[in-house]
Amino acid sequence: MRVDIVVFDGLDEMDALGPFEVLQNAGGAGCEVQVRLVTRETQKIVTGGHGLRFEPSGTYSPGSAILIVPGGGWLTRAEVGAWGEAERGDWFPILRAAYSEPQMRIVAGVCTGTMLLARAGLIGTRRASTHHGAWAELEATGATLVTDRVVDDGDLVTSGGVTSGIDLALWLVEREFGAAVADGIAAQMEYPRMRPEPGRAVADEARSPKQD
Secondary structure, eight states: OEEEEEOOTTOOHHHHHHHHHHHHHHHHTTOOOEEEEEESSOOSOEEOTTSOEEOOOEEOOSOOSEEEEOOOSTTTTOSSSHHHHHHHOTTHHHHHHHHHSTTOOEEEEETTHHHHHHHTTSOTTSEEOOOGGGHHHHHHTTOEEOOSSEEEOSSEEEEOSTTHHHHHHHHHHHHHHOHHHHHHHHHHTTOOOOOSOTTOSOOGGGOOOOOO
16 A cells, blocks of 8 residues: 655645654554655655755655645745645645545645645535644635544544644554554554544545545
8 A cells, every 4th residue: 555645845844754654664563555755746855844854755646545745834824835835736736636546545634734635625515624723724615624633534534733643644554454553553652642533533334425
């Protein structure tokens, strides 16, 4: 199973690298998962909002089962970051096309990465969360705001807060590979994980259909 994490200049490093570490640990635990950090266009180095410079895996291409979108720079209206990416809209057709791919199981938003998904038209009125500073903006897009740490709405999973990407990724591991694996990774990372609120995760048989 391939998991792609979207990366761009100005992203919040924790939004992308928290899930990256969790999912790499899942691979180390024997799960069949390949994790990539993907850009929109060929880019040798990505520079995060806090100055971290790292080499991405390559550009996004069809074939991933899970796509994770981070945030960063939204609340400060930074031209470089999630806000700038949303204003330019260059990622939107890629995100829409990825969501419609038949093998795509889950599209996920970490922190204000949810706003990129909302602005791309992938959330609509569905349940979602984001950084608390962007709650009103998320509601203004028509989404049903849920202020939980992680919100599972079937093929859409979102989370609120910078470190919530770790919780989101652990939840994705639990969904795909089981609670024992996810709990084991959390214990290894010495991280007190948080799941979606009991009863709020959409049951498998009632997963929300993909929107047109």
